[in-house]
Amino acid sequence: MQNSIIYQGPSLLDGSPIVVVALVKSSNKKTGDMVQTYIIRADMDPLKASKYGLDFAVCGDCKHRGEADPDGTGKQAKKRSCYVTLFHGPLQVYKSFKKGNYKPAGDISGLARGRMVRLGTYGDPAAVPSHIWDALLKDSAGHTGYTHQNNAPGADVRPDLTMISADSLQDAKIAWQSKRRTFRIITAVSDKQSNEILCPASEEAGRKAQCNTCKLCMGSHQTAPSIAIVAHGNGAAYIN
Ligand code: SF4
Numbered sequence: 001m002q003n004s005i006i007y008q009g010p011s012l013l014d015g016s017p018i019v020v021v022a023l024v025k026s027s028n029k030k031t032g033d034m035v036q037t038y039i040i041r042a043d044m045d046p047l048k049a050s051k052y053g054l055d056f057a058v059c060g061d062c063k064h065r066g067e068a069d070p071d072g073t074g075k076q077a078k079k080r081s082c083y084v085t086l087f088h089g090p091l092q093v094y095k096s097f098k099k100g101n102y103k104p105a106g107d108i109s110g111l112a113r114g115r116m117v118r119l120g121t122y123g124d125p126a127a128v129p130s131h132i133w134d135a136l137l138k139d140s141a142g143h144t145g146y147t148h149q150n151n152a153p154g155a156d157v158r159p160d161l162t163m164i165s166a167d168s169l170q171d172a173k174i175a176w177q178s179k180r181r182t183f184r185i186i187t188a189v190s191d192k193q194s195n196e197i198l199c200p201a202s203e204e205a206g207r208k209a210q211c212n213t214c215k216l217c218m219g220s221h222q223t224a225p226s227i228a229i230v231a232h233g234n235g236a237a238y239i240n
Pocket of ligand 1: 144198199200202210215216227
């Protein structure tokens with residue numbers, strides 16, 4: 001497998017042009033070595049998309065996008081609480097895409113054979129037709145995936161493949177009513193509910209695992225409790 005384009009076409013969220021790039025290697029400390037997939041706009045860099053609120057195409061109305069700030073001096077949206085740093089992976093992938101460094105993969109069926117795959121290292125998998133993910137994941141070793149688009153218009157939400165990202169207990173309860181597993185950000189360990197376990201990669205759980213060995217975030221494909229994680233980092237300041 002080579003770094004390659006596995007989808008280029010309209011976003012299911014708003015029709016804007018997007019591209020999905022699969023990267024073979026990863027040195028991410030939390031996930032371990034997994035195939036990483038970046039879902040980005042094809043027509044502007046991720047920082048500009050954030051600043052102008054045009055990242056809706058790949059993130060929908062996820063609140064961690066922050067507030068669009070077209071007239072401000074900042075390079076991205078204000079109060080952005082997403083854990084993905086835009087000028088690292090997403091911007092580098094966009095620049096490489098524009099330089100023509102990635103070629104379309106062609107038949108992607110089985111492309112990640114034997115590997116663990118992260119659906120949406122940046123961007124929401126539900127912005128992309130899910131047959132792309134089905135094909136990529138054929139014969140893979142497993143995957144992780146998260147979506148903020150539960151019940152959002154146009155989104156191809158696959159609760160069998162992805163965890164429902166919940167920003168509140170109320171969001172989580174709505175998903176639980178439909179037997180969907182959630183990945184919920186909490187402010188303290190004491191907020192964890194009885195049907196949730198702490199992410200084993202988190203500080204509070206003792207960093208016992210990485211995603212590539214844990215494999216708990218595979219949606220309802222995996223019959224485990226829902227996952228909770230205590231907010232950290234810059235974004236934690238903006239979590240209620
Ligand atoms: S629960 Fe497991 S798969 Fe999910 S984020 Fe934590 S370490 Fe990764």
